[in-house]
Amino acid sequence: MAGFTSSWPAEAPCSGQVRLRAFEDRDVDMVMGLATDSHVPTIGSLPFRATHREALDDIARQRGRQAEGKGFSFCVADRSDDTALGGIGLWLTAIEQGRTTGGYGVAPSARARRVATQALDALTAFAWTLPPVHRIELYFEPWNLASIRTAETAGFTREGLLRSHQEIAGRRPAAASRAGPRECAAPRSGAMRSAHRAPLRSGAPLRVRTGCSRRRSPRPSRS
Numbered sequence: 001m002a003g004f005t006s007s008w009p010a011e012a013p014c015s016g017q018v019r020l021r022a023f024e025d026r027d028v029d030m031v032m033g034l035a036t037d038s039h040v041p042t043i044g045s046l047p048f049r050a051t052h053r054e055a056l057d058d059i060a061r062q063r064g065r066q067a068e069g070k071g072f073s074f075c076v077a078d079r080s081d082d083t084a085l086g087g088i089g090l091w092l093t094a095i096e097q098g099r100t101t102g103g104y105g106v107a108p109s110a111r112a113r114r115v116a117t118q119a120l121d122a123l124t125a126f127a128w129t130l131p132p133v134h135r136i137e138l139y140f141e142p143w144n145l146a147s148i149r150t151a152e153t154a155g156f157t158r159e160g161l162l163r164s165h166q167e168i169a170g171r172r173p174a175a176a177s178r179a180g181p182r183e184c185a186a187p188r189s190g191a192m193r194s195a196h197r198a199p200l201r202s203g204a205p206l207r208v209r210t211g212c213s214r215r216r217s218p219r220p221s222r223s
């Protein structure tokens with residue numbers, strides 16, 4: 001896996017009504033809309049209620065993610081008129097171990113139209129075209145039913161609850177983890193189908209125990 005260099009997809013990943021492309025400054029209104037959801041700033045770099053300037057700065061940060069080696073940050077656009085609807089990322093910080101992480105957000109005005117589900121479908125198909133990828137992981141808080149349904153519909157499997165997984169807005173909530181391991185990748189519709197014909201490589205599931213969150217008070221001693 002060493003030395004893997006990511007290249008931007010030659011063909012925009014698509015699914016249903018959405019297409020994944022690079023962010024552009026003209027997406028600023030959508031990004032400002034995304035910033036009105038108080039949860040979005042807790043899971044990314046976009047400030048809550050971002051101003052026009054702050055939204056443009058965030059677009060510039062998203063455009064720089066690939067050059068930094070962090071992964072791909074895509075704007076989710078409407079396939080018919082290219083209007084921006086949201087953002088979705090494929091993060092490569094653990095690519096040396098064959099793992100990637102996905103994350104997404106849809107502007108409030110574009111929700112409940114299957115945008116996230118289709119975007120995740122397109123991202124997943126693209127991820128499986130990258131030879132080192134064996135797992136795509138998603139993490140979200142257990143209350144986030146919309147995100148859980150999005151992951152389920154896109155074919156991700158529930159793997160567990162990770163206590164104190166990461167700091168979000170000054171708290172360390174549990175995160176539900178879902179994964180799409182390569183051995184579960186089923187051919188899906190669309191232009192990316194040929195990518196799934198690559199031979200699957202073996203990878204035994206790793207059993208994880210996550211009962212080791214930091215305790216605030218000492219355990220009572222057994223007598």
Ligand SMILES: CC(C)(COP(=O)(O)OP(=O)(O)OC[C@H]1O[C@@H](n2cnc3c(N)ncnc32)[C@H](O)[C@@H]1OP(=O)(O)O)[C@@H](O)C(=O)NCCC(=O)NCCS
Nearest residue numbers: 103104105106111112113114115116117145146147149150
């Ligand atoms: C989560 C999010 C991306 C969903 O976007 P969306 O485009 O509205 O989702 P979809 O229209 O594709 O709907 C996906 C599923 O969630 C369900 N859903 C949507 N909103 C819901 C809600 N508020 N409560 C429960 N289920 C909901 C839909 O009915 C659909 O399920 P179905 O396939 O069984 O009908 C969007 O709510 C969002 O951006 N939230 C803030 C950021 C976030 O939480 N990101 C995820 C963390 S990684």
